[in-house]
Amino acid sequence: MTRVFADLHLYVNTRDSAAxxxxxxxxxxxxxxxxxxxxxxxxxxxxxxxxxxxxCCMDAGVDYVSRVDLRPKSQNDLMRQLRKLRRRFEVxxxxxxxxxxxxxxxxxxxxxxxxxxxxxxxxxxxxxxEAELASNSLAALEIxxxxxxxxxxxxxxxxxxxxxREAAVAxxxxxxxxxxxxxxxxxxxxxxxxxxALAGLTGLGTSEALDAVSKNPCxxxxxxxxxxxxxxxxxxxxIIKEGRDC
Amino acid sequence: MKRVKRRYLALRIETEQMPLERxxxxxxWASIAKLYGEYGASQAGLVIIAYDVEEKTxxxxxxxxxxxxxxxxxxxxxxxxGVRASVHVVAVxxxxxxxxxx
Numbered sequence: 207m208t209r210v211f212a213d214l215h216l217y218v219n220t221r222d223s224a225a226x227x228x229x230x231x232x233x234x235x236x237x238x239x240x241x242x243x244x245x246x247x248x249x250x251x252x253x254x255x256x257x258x259x260x261x262c263c264m265d266a267g268v269d270y271v272s273r274v275d276l277r278p279k280s281q282n283d284l285m286r287q288l289r290k291l292r293r294r295f296e297v298x299x300x301x302x303x304x305x306x307x308x309x310x311x312x313x314x315x316x317x318x319x320x321x322x323x324x325x326x327x328x329x330x331x332x333x334x335x336e337a338e339l340a341s342n343s344l345a346a347l348e349i350x351x352x353x354x355x356x357x358x359x360x361x362x363x364x365x366x367x368x369x370x371r372e373a374a375v376a377x378x379x380x381x382x383x384x385x386x387x388x389x390x391x392x393x394x395x396x397x398x399x400x401x402x403a404l405a406g407l408t409g410l411g412t413s414e415a416l417d418a419v420s421k422n423p424c425x426x427x428x429x430x431x432x433x434x435x436x437x438x439x440x441x442x443x444x445i446i447k448e449g450r451d452c
Numbered sequence: 453m454k455r456v457k458r459r460y461l462a463l464r465i466e467t468e469q470m471p472l473e474r475x476x477x478x479x480x481w482a483s484i485a486k487l488y489g490e491y492g493a494s495q496a497g498l499v500i501i502a503y504d505v506e507e508k509t510x511x512x513x514x515x516x517x518x519x520x521x522x523x524x525x526x527x528x529x530x531x532x533x534g535v536r537a538s539v540h541v542v543a544v545x546x547x548x549x550x551x552x553x554x
Contacts, residue, residue: 238540355530358486393466393536396527400541403523407487412520 209416211398212242212423214273214297214319215350217390218259229262231392236266238397242427244271244297271427273297275321281310292316296430299348305331312339318426319384320345322372324353327364332372337379344429346422347376350388351396351404369408383410384426385418457516460501460551461544463526465508467537473503475533476510484525496522501548509542511551519544 213235218228235243245259256272263270274295278284284300284307292298299319302308308331311317320340322330332347340347349372353365376383385405389395396404402415410418432438437445465476477500484493496518502511514522526539545551 355528393538394530396538397540400523400527403520404527406520407524 209398209420210241210424211239211420212244212271212427213240213387213398213401213419214242214244214271214384214423214427215299215348215386215388216243216245217388218245219390227392228259229266231390231395232259232262232268233266234392234395236268238395240268240398242269242271242424244273246273246275246299247295248275271296273299275299275301277301277303278307279303281306283307284310284314288314288316293434296427296434302331303329308332308336309339312336312345313343314345315343317343317345318430319348321348321350324350324365325357325361327368330368330372332375334375334379337375337381340376340381341379344426346382346384346426347372348384348386349373349405349408349418350386351401352388352394354404354407355389355394355396366407373408373410377410377414382422382425383414383418384423385415386423456497457546458497458513459516459519459544459546460548461512461514461519461522461526462542462551462554463510463512464540464542465510465532465537466540467508467532467535469533469535470505470508471533471535471537473500476500476503479529479532480512480526480539483529484522487525487528488521492518492521496525498522511548 216231216235218231232243243263247256260270272295274291276284276287278287297318298316299321300311300317301321302311311320322332349369357365373383385401387395398419401419405415405418439445480498481493484496497515499513500510501513523541529537529539531537543551543554
């Protein structure tokens, strides 16, 4: 069966002056074989920019997935932002800046992706406790490929070492891993199978790495689209038909 | 001795200025050595079969066992002869004949 590949973390400049670069990067990701792409927005991003990007993706022949990146300062801040934004976006990613937020994000069913700072190794809180919480909810661990391409020497070695440890913990606790590009420069875009090969550096097997760029992100998107659709009632229950002749 | 299975990779090089064949080979070896060390590079058995500056393509041969290693190393190339570049694997095949047929 043909895999559908997704890149849930593309950076594009949404300002008018950079419209061409935005189109270029989306076209390129389509050319490289991605069917689903997502560009993170901040919670204050106006709807017009989102719809503009959606139209651009439609032109390029890729399916646009709306995503918001939350950077809460505290547990309460995270809950407040989730209440406000969950139903507006298909994918919710939480950038875990401190342990309190990381733990709350891991156990909250409304969070789809957990992201940790690439360079600040002390703030990568994905340990066994975090993985156990995430395994009981629906959160997945997001790994960006960009730092692996741009870093060199000791910093890349440390990053790889951390990623390998985190990937092993995630596999042990059955936490899905999502591999994304995290790039805003078209020169750094890679084909899905190349992303999977790079993900192999973190200790993932071939099929696990391919799942991380296809099955895992796609299942998050399809699940959330189902939940956000008007017919959704509860997990496993949805309205098929309404009216007197049912 | 067990026969070493090989794979041929068709590559597309995206860059503003195409490097010389030697520069490309050096970059590929350097990338493998950087990611996997000299021991890993020695297992790859990387050989360049064809290099086309006009078409911006190359064909390389590697051992099947080190295919993912070579893929990751080629994907991690960001500069070729000091110019921004990316190397994409277009096709992988067991024989040169079938690779060219694709």
